[in-house]
Amino acid sequence: MLVQDMEQIFQDKIDREIKIEPKDWMPEAYRKTNLRQISQHAHSEVVGMLPEGNWISRAPSLKRKAILLAKIQDEGGHGLYLYSAAETLGFSRDEMINDLLSGKAKYSSIFNYPSLSWADMGAVGWLVDGAAILNQVMLCRTSYGPYARAMVRICKEESFHQRQGFDALLVLSRGSKEQKAMCQDAINRWWWPSLMMFGPKDSESTNSDQSMKWKIKRKTNDELRQQFVDMIAEQIKTLGMVLPDPALKWNEARKHYDFGAINWEEFWNVVKGNGPCNKQRLAARNKAHDEGDWVREAAKQYAEKKRNRAKEQAA
Amino acid sequence: MHSSLIDYTIHLADSTHILSQRNSEWCGHGPILEQDIAITNISLDLLGQSRNFYQYAASLMNNDTNEDQLAYMRSEREYKNLLLTEQPNTDWAHTVLRQYFFSQFQFLLFEQLQNHNDPQLAAIAAKSLKETTYHLRWSGEWVIRLGDGSEESHQRMIVAMDALWAYTGEMFIATPYELISGIDFKALNENWLAKLQLLLAEARIPIPENTYFQTGGKTGTHTEHLGFMLTELQYMQRTYPNCEW
Ligand SMILES: [Fe+2]
Ligand SMILES: [Fe+2]
Numbered sequence: 001m002l003v004q005d006m007e008q009i010f011q012d013k014i015d016r017e018i019k020i021e022p023k024d025w026m027p028e029a030y031r032k033t034n035l036r037q038i039s040q041h042a043h044s045e046v047v048g049m050l051p052e053g054n055w056i057s058r059a060p061s062l063k064r065k066a067i068l069l070a071k072i073q074d075e076g077g078h079g080l081y082l083y084s085a086a087e088t089l090g091f092s093r094d095e096m097i098n099d100l101l102s103g104k105a106k107y108s109s110i111f112n113y114p115s116l117s118w119a120d121m122g123a124v125g126w127l128v129d130g131a132a133i134l135n136q137v138m139l140c141r142t143s144y145g146p147y148a149r150a151m152v153r154i155c156k157e158e159s160f161h162q163r164q165g166f167d168a169l170l171v172l173s174r175g176s177k178e179q180k181a182m183c184q185d186a187i188n189r190w191w192w193p194s195l196m197m198f199g200p201k202d203s204e205s206t207n208s209d210q211s212m213k214w215k216i217k218r219k220t221n222d223e224l225r226q227q228f229v230d231m232i233a234e235q236i237k238t239l240g241m242v243l244p245d246p247a248l249k250w251n252e253a254r255k256h257y258d259f260g261a262i263n264w265e266e267f268w269n270v271v272k273g274n275g276p277c278n279k280q281r282l283a284a285r286n287k288a289h290d291e292g293d294w295v296r297e298a299a300k301q302y303a304e305k306k307r308n309r310a311k312e313q314a315a
Numbered sequence: 316m317h318s319s320l321i322d323y324t325i326h327l328a329d330s331t332h333i334l335s336q337r338n339s340e341w342c343g344h345g346p347i348l349e350q351d352i353a354i355t356n357i358s359l360d361l362l363g364q365s366r367n368f369y370q371y372a373a374s375l376m377n378n379d380t381n382e383d384q385l386a387y388m389r390s391e392r393e394y395k396n397l398l399l400t401e402q403p404n405t406d407w408a409h410t411v412l413r414q415y416f417f418s419q420f421q422f423l424l425f426e427q428l429q430n431h432n433d434p435q436l437a438a439i440a441a442k443s444l445k446e447t448t449y450h451l452r453w454s455g456e457w458v459i460r461l462g463d464g465s466e467e468s469h470q471r472m473i474v475a476m477d478a479l480w481a482y483t484g485e486m487f488i489a490t491p492y493e494l495i496s497g498i499d500f501k502a503l504n505e506n507w508l509a510k511l512q513l514l515l516a517e518a519r520i521p522i523p524e525n526t527y528f529q530t531g532g533k534t535g536t537h538t539e540h541l542g543f544m545l546t547e548l549q550y551m552q553r554t555y556p557n558c559e560w
Contacts (some may be wrong), residue, residue, distance in 0.1 A: 166537045294465065
């Protein structure tokens, strides 16, 4: 069959909302885009464990510590499902992890910001998981089957994380003067980076059109960002806090909130490695990996020994 | 009788809490993602157990204390955890061996404690036993895997054994407040040793000959590590007292 025909059949399936499965024929660019996106997503889950892990030992109550630990553990689980989904595209988890550790692969830039107070745990849950959910709800209907299915499992947990984050902030917002200040400060620091999570403006996003045609994405960056602003601008009213954007205002004609300009220079710099914690995050992942080397090696050797002993016994 | 029961319950709470805190240091830094999740899970289980014990102790004290007051507002001289539980993670070998020592002890203890005449302690022990069974299997498998794995892992297990062995004896030396618990410490010790010997034979690790054990944790005399742990752990409650979180 001609490649054009294959592409025709492929696009036809996508148009009819039939999921693409690992053994199906797919254009090389489709495979690569999915692999890049799913592995980046997996890396984000794992690197995302670090800023929140920063507060486990100092969590202010036993209940909050339990919630935080369970949340971070969930993120590790998300990493596992996503690495498995990415592996169906013919690249091993070890190779993906090597790309992360060498700095070749990217992860969500949001995790290159520091978590500086307890309130950050609430703000991250509410804003960062909140932004992630909008993207992930869309991805539950993405065209690549294994990715879509992983997202369905993950989304349930993410919405729980967002609610818990909001709940942690709600307690602070009703607390002492210091707690209120802590809450507002965390929102001030995490708001703009959360907006950047949706990626560059549609007018500057390079592979957006193809991704939409292949239904890898179903909404553009700007559509998702607007959806997020509309959601948070309403939710913050319950907290009695403010978003750090004087231009934020309901636009009756558009039926959306208008909002101020994003600092894209900062965005691109964080992507390039100049964020406040890029080096620390990568160093922490490398340290864990290097220090775990002998453990993985021992496990491998032990498994081999066990296999050989079983063989000897059978002989 | 009453104050001994409170002390004993707080001791059980502190040991599980402090070990949970130690294990949680691995979260996000484990040697491989599956094991990062596993050790975090154990940390969570132990935290859950400690909350049950703290809440029970608080109810026995019937003033207006609560689990957080007990966990966050007592000093290191008031903490009654086993010295073993506050020992640093150092490496994966220390971590899994510490966990095995503790889980094997906890398993045998909870087997007895689930029939205790105090219904609340009995209920917590019975409820925790399932988790402990999993911790025991997980840590036991790792002790064997590392002991009988590579040359390096074997060496590291020997080092870990040397560092931690002196803290195992304390588990079986009853303090005055434990005497009322009705726990048969002698049987506990014998059964623990018997299980340990079987496991270590498979892991090819010798039991150290030293039988001089460090004690004091259960009565508030700790190693130098605990003070730093509590400094971090209690930072928020000490800095912002009387707040809800
Ligand atoms: Fe996640
Ligand atoms: Fe999440």
